[in-house]
Amino acid sequence: MIETIPLPSANLRDIAVLLDIDGTILDIAPTPGAVIVPQSLRQTLTRLSRETGGALALVSGRSLGDIDLLFAPLRLPAIGGHGAEIRLSPDEITESEHAHVLDGKLRERLAEIAVDAPGVLVEDKGYSLAVHYRLAPEQESRVKEAVAAIKADWPKEPIEVLPGKSVVEIKPASFHKGAAIRELMQHKPFAGRQPIFVGDDITDESGFAVMPEFKGMGFSVGRRAPGTAHCFAAPSDVRRWLERLSGGDGTRPL
Numbered sequence: 350m351i352e353t354i355p356l357p358s359a360n361l362r363d364i365a366v367l368l369d370i371d372g373t374i375l376d377i378a379p380t381p382g383a384v385i386v387p388q389s390l391r392q393t394l395t396r397l398s399r400e401t402g403g404a405l406a407l408v409s410g411r412s413l414g415d416i417d418l419l420f421a422p423l424r425l426p427a428i429g430g431h432g433a434e435i436r437l438s439p440d441e442i443t444e445s446e447h448a449h450v451l452d453g454k455l456r457e458r459l460a461e462i463a464v465d466a467p468g469v470l471v472e473d474k475g476y477s478l479a480v481h482y483r484l485a486p487e488q489e490s491r492v493k494e495a496v497a498a499i500k501a502d503w504p505k506e507p508i509e510v511l512p513g514k515s516v517v518e519i520k521p522a523s524f525h526k527g528a529a530i531r532e533l534m535q536h537k538p539f540a541g542r543q544p545i546f547v548g549d550d551i552t553d554e555s556g557f558a559v560m561p562e563f564k565g566m567g568f569s570v571g572r573r574a575p576g577t578a579h580c581f582a583a584p585s586d587v588r589r590w591l592e593r594l595s596g597g598d599g600t601r602p603l
């Protein structure tokens with residue numbers, strides 16, 4: 350049974366909307382570069398940003414530069430690189446934490462996983478590395494075993510291995526979305542508001558985990574994640590819900 354996700358009863362000026370991108374507001378594509386941003390979503394986000402007084406932020410594993418390219422000309426407050434980068438307002442120059450960068454040799458070893466493995470794609474996201482096998486699902490166990498073996502070769506490196514949807518992501522353990530959301534929520538226009546964070550993957554769970562600190566709510570996509578109040582079936586449902594929330598379909602008086 351598909352749940353109907355209620356709109357928050359609070360005024361839009363009292364909430365902050367925080368959105369993961371891939372698998373949450375965008376359908377997952379065969380490769381990260383092949384995702385499509387529907388024009389209607391750009392319009393919804395523009396409207397929602399205006400109606401919330403700017404308290405709409407994107408929270409992604411992608412870099413801020415990549416996020417801006419995807420949504421151009423729209424520019425929003427954003428958390429990039431799983432929390433390695435934070436931009437509090439659209440006009441602000443990127444505020445980057447000096448995050449621990451992955452060791453060069455470690456990156457090389459991870460990149461080698463794609464050698465002689467057609468369909469396996471290594472994406473250097475700057476602060477993290479992702480090994481995708483969506484185009485070669487039969488490679489799943491080989492990829493996971495290779496990543497585990499490489500991690501074991503760097504026992505002192507504080508790295509975290511995050512399995513996602515047809516992807517394994519390797520990132521420094523020193524930052525995560527939850528810590529970055531906590532930071533974002535200290536600043537205007539987010540401070541003092543009730544956050545709603547929507548995400549779909551393991552990397553979003555640190556974000557759901559900090560919601561109670563701000564009396565916020567977490568919504569997951571595709572599966573009920575720990576610490577969430579509701580679950581959307583698919584990104585298209587999130588997009589429709591955001592449209593309703595923004596008042597875009599005329600059902601919410603503003």
Ligand SMILES: [Mg+2]
Pocket residue numbers: 369370371372373548549550
């Ligand atoms: Mg996602």
